[in-house]
Amino acid sequence: MIAKRVGRPHVASERVHALVPADIHHLEEVWLDADKHRIAERLDGCYLLKTDRKDLTGDEIWRIYTLLTRAEDAFRDMKSPLVIRPIFHQKEHRSDAHIFVSMLSYHLLTAIEKTLLDQGVHTSWASVRDTLKTHQVCTVVLPTGDGSCLRIRKAATPEPDVQQIYRNLVIPPQVITPKHTWTQFANSD
Numbered sequence: 001m002i003a004k005r006v007g008r009p010h011v012a013s014e015r016v017h018a019l020v021p022a023d024i025h026h027l028e029e030v031w032l033d034a035d036k037h038r039i040a041e042r043l044d045g046c047y048l049l050k051t052d053r054k055d056l057t058g059d060e061i062w063r064i065y066t067l068l069t070r071a072e073d074a075f076r077d078m079k080s081p082l083v084i085r086p087i088f089h090q091k092e093h094r095s096d097a098h099i100f101v102s103m104l105s106y107h108l109l110t111a112i113e114k115t116l117l118d119q120g121v122h123t124s125w126a127s128v129r130d131t132l133k134t135h136q137v138c139t140v141v142l143p144t145g146d147g148s149c150l151r152i153r154k155a156a157t158p159e160p161d162v163q164q165i166y167r168n169l170v171i172p173p174q175v176i177t178p179k180h181t182w183t184q185f186a187n188s189d
Contacts, residue, residue: 134162
């Protein structure tokens with residue numbers, strides 16, 4: 001029983017929301033739908049997966065599902081650094097490209113994890129990513145009096161834990177070499 005007058009839109013929890021009858025707007029006391037409550041209690045803490053594949057065991061279905069979530073996580077992690085947001089799926093070739101890049105991202109992620117594991121480093125991609133985030137790249141823009149501009153792109157010195165990951169992945173210490181670019185601006189006169 002809910003002893004407070006409550007309207008269906010005011011029920012905060014979605015799980016409770018499903019148990020409250022729809023016609024409670026003018027009642028002082030409300031009883032939860034007992035059948036729905038019993039079903040919800042039986043399923044509480046359970047994760048349900050549905051498939052049309054009859055040849056798979058429950059463990060195989062779960063492994064395939066977790067592979068899918070890992071691929072999606074890998075893609076989400078790679079979309080920003082690869083500057084491929086947003087992805088619009090209204091066209092087939094865009095969906096195909098999304099799947100292709102997702103799989104590339106997944107393979108890159110698993111290759112990094114496997115390379116580290118082969119060297120006795122037991123870590124996750126999320127930990128590696130969080131560590132590598134600390135290695136910053138800066139671009140300094142220096143305008144000159146003649147209208148030209150010098151842009152210097154240089155990486156900061158990586159922290160020791162970042163350097164260790166680079167060593168483990170056989171990435172050279174100067175992973176990002178300094179780059180100097182001169183730009184001439186057109187005169188607006």
